[in-house]
Amino acid sequence: MLNRTLTSFVSLVTCSVLSLIVLVKPVVAKDWVVKTPDAFKSALKQVEAGDSIVLANGTWNNFEIKFKAKGTKDAPITLRAETNGQVILQGQSNLRMSGEYLVVKGLVFKNGYTPTSEVISFRTSKTDFAYHSRVTEVVIDNYSNPDKFESDYWVGIYGQQNRFDHNYLVGKRNKGVTLAVRLNSAQSQENHHRIDHNYFGPRPVLGSNGGETLRIGTSHHSLSSSFTVVEDNYFDRCNGEVEIISVKSGNNVIRNNVFNESRGTLTLRHGNGNRVEGNVFFGNGVDHTGGIRIINRDQVVQNNYLEGLTGYRFGSGFTVMNGVPDSPINRYHQVVNAQIKHNSFINVEHIQFAAGSDAERSATPQNSVMTGNLLVTKNGLNPFSVFDDISGISFSDNVMTPTHQTDVAHGIDYQTIDLKRASNGLLYPADKALLKFGVSKNLHPIEIQKTGPTWYAKVEPDVAFDSGKVVFISATESSLENAVAQAKDGDVIELGDGVYNVNKILKLNKTLSFRAKNRQQAKVLFDRSTLFEIANGGSLKIDGLVLDGKDSSDSAGNVLIRTSKWGMITTYRFEMINSLVQNLDVNHSYHFFDSGSRAFAFAIDFHNNQFKAITGDILRLNKETDDLGIYNAEYIRLTGNHFEHVKGALADVYRGGTDESTFGPHFIFENNQVRDAGLGKRNKLKASIRLHGNQVANISHNLFKDSAKVMLEHTVGEPQSLIRGNEFNGTPKPEIVELRVAGPHTAKLMNNRVL
Known part of the structure; x- marks a missing residue:
């Protein structure tokens, strides 16, 4: 009897121990390696807490990821690259995520743009949000809609208790906030998000409102609290518009961030009870x-x-x-x-x-x-x-x-x-x-190297002029066209003495310099209506050339240099020094430079050039006439040039509307000689220079002889206009008009002579 009882007891203990072992047996997390979008969807249906879905290395084209799952605090569900930085999402790709305890890591978005309103969204629908989730070491690199004024966000954070950290966001060129914390639902308010250790790389000047780098809330929900913490981020040349960070909600903390050469401010625009501490500018x-x-x-x-x-x-x-x-x-x-x-x-x-x-x-x-x-x-x-x-x-x-x-x-x-x-x-x-x-x-x-992914290099956004090889060419048939086709970004094409006949429009989608080996001993003739066209990715520098329009097509409205006629997304630069432009007179309205609509130059610089016999305008930066605060160039600087027999305007610069979120245009016109300019019968402006809505103008130490008037039209933004030390000989005194502010004009006129 005793033996039987003992045997039963031992058996019972053994079963209990085995049961306990089964109960405490650790769950083995699984990696689901997927190579196609369909395989991703299949894996997503099977993942459990602690599992990872691994996107195979390579390029994923037009992949709209919908990552909806539920992990736990100790066992999140992860979506990651097989190797950090080697999964490229391009074309019409994006990421939407919702659920709990999710992690996304190691992906790169480039060579495309989002097909929806966000590249990365912490929601999959208007009612399905992410909670306690994290996006880390993800790159969004120049992933901009080609329509510059088609607005989108790169990152939209919804839900609560989410983290966005150690990411790299650089080169947003179209309208819309780079990263937005959304409070447009009860589930997304009092959210306690954390945004930290990110590299917000250079964002070029948008030339319009709508270029904030980070926004927390909107005015509609600004009396709500967000409790978002923004800390230990690096804002490097974030120049989109006057607000770098726009806080539009309450009880947020902005601390220990660095702002390096960023145009604009950290703005507490709406909302109460925010703390801004430990930041460095x-x-x-x-x-x-x-x-x-x-x-x-x-x-x-x-x-x-x-x-x-x-x-x-x-x-x-x-x-x-x-x-x-x-x-x-x-x-x-x-x-x-x-x-x-x-x-x-x-x-x-x-x-x-x-x-x-x-x-x-x-x-x-x-x-x-x-x-x-x-x-x-x-x-x-x-x-x-x-x-x-x-x-x-x-x-x-x-x-x-x-x-x-x-x-x-x-x-x-x-x-x-x-x-x-x-x-x-x-x-x-x-x-x-x-x-x-x-x-x-x-x-x-915070040090720059401690922000963003360690495996993704931080590179300069623009290729500098004259930073590549010097390629010498001689004046032979098609030598210039062939050199342009073969050149690399930053190269200098050096022209030997002689005459270069060009019968193709030279379209530039890279940064190139054209330099005469001996100043004004290389002459370029062309038989098309345009010689150069600056396209997306292109910037142009001309040094010491003679550009002669005598062989160009005999038609009205020719343009020696132009941008793409509509819709450039990249910001370009145009510089010309020590050059001669002549004989743009085969027909009327022959212009030197014409910007297309929705094209934007960061800088146009002319120094020590000569312009002779031109029937049209020199600079036409006047396409944004829809009065939305948009304009065609940030800096226009003309110094030490000679203009003679120009029937049109030397510059027509237009920025319309009442928006106050931008800094430009800036117009600098100094130490120039102007003779017989702006008096052509087709010059509807009746001015040698017309500036409408410029924020900064400095017209100093110039000679205007037998020319049309200088005309400034002030609109909004307390423009700073200085006209100083000029001689107006046979030329009317400048005309300044206040279009929106009552009272006398605010321009400063000093030491000018009107003869």
């Missing part, structure tokens, strides 16, 4: 580099470092805005209880208070504090601009270098401050007694 003297702009209630801006920023107005190094009384949700709410503490402003050219003050924006800042800040400027320059009553800002215990004048009378101790750069790369007072002002020495800017 390096402007390095680049045009329009800005810092922080404050709007709304309860904003905390502390321990930020700002150096070498040149921006002004809404793009200033630091701005506190005026608001609209009883503002509608999409306008400007009054600044109340702003806390501005222990920031360092080093050579920041413009610090503006009560900015935007006008009949609508009349609500001045209230109950706000600026204390413990360090302000250092060069040569006693005063950075402050005060546009309204700032008694609602309490200034106390700040220190600043002496200035020639100041609009801030209290709360700043003016004294000499010597600076020394510390090991963290930031400048601090050499006097230890002053270290209590400005940022902490514990601030360590």
Whole structure:
């Protein structure tokens, strides 16, 4: 009996132990390696918590990934590349994801654009969102819609508790935010997302509103809280528009990010209770580099470092805005209880208070504090601009270098401050007694190499002129056409002495320079209506050539150089020096350069050239007449040139509309000689220069003889126009018209002679 009982007990214990072993047996995660979209869909139906779907190395074309699954906190479901960076999603590809505890890793999007409104979306439908999910080490590289003003996002974050980290986003060229946190549903509000260690690489100037790099919320949901944290990211030359980061929700934290030579500002546009702390802004003297702009209630801006920023107005190094009384949700709410503490402003050219003050924006800042800040400027320059009553800002215990004048009378101790750069790369007072002002020495800017994937190189966005090989050609049949066909990006085609007859339009989709071996001893003739066409990917430099139109087709409206006639997505550059342009007169309206619609130049530079006998215009940058704030070139600079017998305008530059989100166009016209220009009967402008809506114009030290007037038409954005030291001989005085602002014009006219 005893033996039987013992046997039964042993048997029972054995079964229990075996059962326990079965219960604790670890689940073995599985890798599902897939090589086709259909195989991906099949694997997705079978994956379990802890599994990975592995996309095989190679190029996946037109692959719309819908990643919908449910992992667990300890066993997420992963979608990853077989090898980081070797899975290329191109064409019409995108990624949508929803569910819980998902991870996406190691993919590259390039050579195409999204077929939907987002490249990466943390939702698969309007009701299916991602939660507790992560996208890491993913690349989106120049993946832009070819229609520049067809808007999309590169990343749309929905749901809650998601993370976007160590990714690389560079070269967004079409309209739309690079990364947007969406709050347009209850499930996406109070989301506690984390956006960290990403490399936001160069985003070129859009030439329009709609070029933000990061946006959190929209005005419609701006009174909701997002609780998004944006930290340890590197914003490198993010130049899309005046807002680099646009915060349009409440209770977000923006901290420990670096902004390198980025045009625009971190803008607290809508929403309350946001914290901006520990960020570093390096402007390095680049045009329009800005810092922080404050709007709304309860904003905390502390321990930020700002150096070498040149921006002004809404793009200033630091701005506190005026608001609209009883503002509608999409306008400007009054600044109340702003806390501005222990920031360092080093050579920041413009610090503006009560900015935007006008009949609508009349609500001045209230109950706000600026204390413990360090302000250092060069040569006693005063950075402050005060546009309204700032008694609602309490200034106390700040220190600043002496200035020639100041609009801030209290709360700043003016004294000499010597600076020394510390090991963290930031400048601090050499006097230890002053270290209590400005940022902490514990601030360590994120290093660029610690952002983005380690396996994807950070490269320059544009190929520099003259950076490739020098290819010498002689004046033989088709030598120039053949050289263009065979040249590589950055090459210099050097022309020997002689005459080059070209019978094809030279279409440029790469950066090329054309240089005479001996100045103006290489002459280019052509029999088409156009010699050069700058297409997507193309930029052009001409040095020392003679461009002669005498053999071109006998038809009206010829153009020596043009862009693609419509819809370029890439930003181009055009430079010409030491050259002669002549005989563009075989028929009427023969223009030198004509921009197509929706083409955009970052810079057009002419120096030390001669233009003779031209029946049309020199520069036609006037195609964006739909008045949407769009324009054709950011910088137009003409210096030291000679213009003679030009029947059309030397420059017709047009930027219409009321939008205030851009910086340009900039027009510089200095030390030029102009004789008999703009007087042709077909010149409808009746002007030698017409600038409509330019934000910056400098027309200085030129001779205008027997020519049509210079005409400036001011629109919006407080344009800065200077006309100085010119001689107008047989030429009417300049005409400046204010089209939107009542009262006298705001241009500065100094030391001009009208004879």
